[in-house]
Amino acid sequence: MDxxxxxxxxxxxxLLSLLLSLLPVSAGAQALAGNEPLTVSxxxxxxxIHNSSSEAAFVRDLGQPKGAGEGWSxxxxxxxxxxxxxxxxxxxxxxxxxxxxxxxxxxxxPELTWAFLRYTPSPxxxxxxxxxxxxxxxxxxxxxxxxxxxxxxxxxxHYGILQLDYIExxxxxxxxxxxxxxAWAKLFAGRSTSHLVLSEALSAExxxxxxxxxxxxxxxxxxxxRASYARADSDADFSVDREAFARNPRTxxxxxxxxxxxxxxxxxxxxxxxxxxxxxWQVQAMQNRSTTDSxxxxxxxxxxxxxxxxxxxxxxxxxRVRTSFxxxxxxxxxxxxxxxxxxxxxxxxxxxxxxxxxxxxVIRPGLLWRETxxxxxxxxxxxxxxxxxxxx
Amino acid sequence: xxxxxxxxxxxxLLGSAMVRADIAVVTHDASHxxxxxxxxxxxxxxxxxxxxxxxxxxxxxxxxxxxxxxxxALVDRDLAEINALRARQVFSGQGSPPYQADAPEEVAxxxxxxxxxxxxxxxxxxxxxxxxVFMLHE
Numbered sequence: 001m002d003x004x005x006x007x008x009x010x011x012x013x014x015l016l017s018l019l020l021s022l023l024p025v026s027a028g029a030q031a032l033a034g035n036e037p038l039t040v041s042x043x044x045x046x047x048x049i050h051n052s053s054s055e056a057a058f059v060r061d062l063g064q065p066k067g068a069g070e071g072w073s074x075x076x077x078x079x080x081x082x083x084x085x086x087x088x089x090x091x092x093x094x095x096x097x098x099x100x101x102x103x104x105x106x107x108x109x110p111e112l113t114w115a116f117l118r119y120t121p122s123p124x125x126x127x128x129x130x131x132x133x134x135x136x137x138x139x140x141x142x143x144x145x146x147x148x149x150x151x152x153x154x155x156x157x158h159y160g161i162l163q164l165d166y167i168e169x170x171x172x173x174x175x176x177x178x179x180x181x182x183a184w185a186k187l188f189a190g191r192s193t194s195h196l197v198l199s200e201a202l203s204a205e206x207x208x209x210x211x212x213x214x215x216x217x218x219x220x221x222x223x224x225x226r227a228s229y230a231r232a233d234s235d236a237d238f239s240v241d242r243e244a245f246a247r248n249p250r251t252x253x254x255x256x257x258x259x260x261x262x263x264x265x266x267x268x269x270x271x272x273x274x275x276x277x278x279x280x281w282q283v284q285a286m287q288n289r290s291t292t293d294s295x296x297x298x299x300x301x302x303x304x305x306x307x308x309x310x311x312x313x314x315x316x317x318x319x320r321v322r323t324s325f326x327x328x329x330x331x332x333x334x335x336x337x338x339x340x341x342x343x344x345x346x347x348x349x350x351x352x353x354x355x356x357x358x359x360x361x362v363i364r365p366g367l368l369w370r371e372t373x374x375x376x377x378x379x380x381x382x383x384x385x386x387x388x389x390x391x392x
Numbered sequence: 393x394x395x396x397x398x399x400x401x402x403x404x405l406l407g408s409a410m411v412r413a414d415i416a417v418v419t420h421d422a423s424h425x426x427x428x429x430x431x432x433x434x435x436x437x438x439x440x441x442x443x444x445x446x447x448x449x450x451x452x453x454x455x456x457x458x459x460x461x462x463x464x465a466l467v468d469r470d471l472a473e474i475n476a477l478r479a480r481q482v483f484s485g486q487g488s489p490p491y492q493a494d495a496p497e498e499v500a501x502x503x504x505x506x507x508x509x510x511x512x513x514x515x516x517x518x519x520x521x522x523x524x525v526f527m528l529h530e
Contacts, residue, residue, distance in 0.1 A: 141484035
């Protein structure tokens, strides 16, 4: 684990020194005279969450080993991100992004989320290579940028599972006007590593290879639509915490089952998404289906409706997730539904305050909850969140 | 009848006195963009598609003091909403925001020096070497 923790920092240093050595070359070739070639910016969230349940701890995604148990916690939503954009000339630029948040290592150690070179031969075409964001789903690439969306966090019923921190590879985007709207298509290919904490006692390092896919988008007036597809081969390396098993031996059966569900060789992801922003109304909706080669199915989706009045944007959201793994006895599939009610308040043009009430109905427990007993049969859980999102 | 009309006319006059000047989207060389549609201006300034009608790359420039009114009139969004959209673009690696100019003189200088540059200024302040490619009415 230590070797892995050192590597991103080394990569950062290496890339930064590489970029700094390029600076003098680029100084004379800026796109806009007077424009700074180097931009440093960032984003962050200070978030606290209150959990009403003493039986289950809430996590934002499967990468978080510990959750927010009964009472208040600042662990799951608080984060800080920094980004460096360097324009080399009219056609080439480089972007680096790092995020510090609570993740699979059980701490806030920063991770290099992106490091890519972009080539823009014309306004319609863009090619990128390096460590890229995962954007198979609407909002995936900006899911840690709280300032960019109305909610305290994107709905965990969807964004808590099946997300990658990054992909290492290439992508190409083509844009053009079509009818009275704008169409764009993106194709990507690469590989990734994903760390999943399936329970306190069981975690998996997923080696994801032959990852490719793409999406088609169309924006027309207030509407935007996206249809996407991705597929990948997956090789899971499970690690078991024997002490955690010893403390709670009843979880053995559950863990074996969850482990089997994630021990698939290939996965395909399908997604349909749309947004509608007209005047004061904001609507976002998405429906996803993922299938594994061992006939596992994960369905997830959400609908959110917001209304902006002055600096305030109250919203209501419904999300759900349902898994079905034929190898697992039917009762062990994971199902939950969430109703969320919240408000974003724009204090300034770089600062937003948010509050959100989540009522989660865990119908079949399994994923996304920590510190549960093996005989926990699910519950209705109330979460109250407060967040302060900023950009700089 | 005339008693009814007088207050209505006065309200109209007062109302029109409060209407502010139009905002002109300008470039230096009109051959790049003889005229832009509202859709094209939105695509360029919102970072969706920065292609000029002649195929060249559009380089949008924000004028800090006029930004609030410009985006309110163009897409009916306030600056917090514009910044939220920009944050999504920048921090998802999809592109850079427009260059931020502090004064109309800076816009004028940038537009003069860069063929694809597009700025916006108060319609009353358009200089002879600037070509108006789109007029935004508030």
